[in-house]
Amino acid sequence: xxxxxxxxxxxxxxxxxxxxxxxxxxxxxxxxxxxxxxxxxxxxxxxxxxxxxxxxxxxxxxxxxxxxxxxxxxxxxxxxxxxxxxxxxxxxxxx
Numbered sequence: 001x002x003x004x005x006x007x008x009x010x011x012x013x014x015x016x017x018x019x020x021x022x023x024x025x026x027x028x029x030x031x032x033x034x035x036x037x038x039x040x041x042x043x044x045x046x047x048x049x050x051x052x053x054x055x056x057x058x059x060x061x062x063x064x065x066x067x068x069x070x071x072x073x074x075x076x077x078x079x080x081x082x083x084x085x086x087x088x089x090x091x092x093x094x095x
Contacts, residue, residue, distance in 0.1 A: 025068050026061075033058060 013021075033054050040050030058064070 022065070022069070026065075029058075029061070029064060 033051070036054035036057060037047070037050040040053050041047055045053065
């Protein structure tokens with residue numbers, strides 16, 4: 001039960017401060033990328049090759065961003081709000 005409350009609290013906080021958290025996420029992502037690239041350099045690769053390999057291993061930035069945003073918000077509330085807006089638009093167009 002406590003774990004579920006903690007997850008909801010994190011999601012609400014993320015939903016309210018999405019921009020700040022997104023920027024923090026990308027800073028952390030860049031840090032991980034640099035650490036991985038540094039490891040590849042230590043193994044004997046060039047800086048350019050190491051960075052390319054690190055990007056490949058971590059995956060695309062856009063894909064990681066999408067996954068992060070999907071998990072950071074409140075999907076149920078966002079879907080409900082979207083549904084209500086669509087219903088209101090349909091109702092207006094029918095009258």
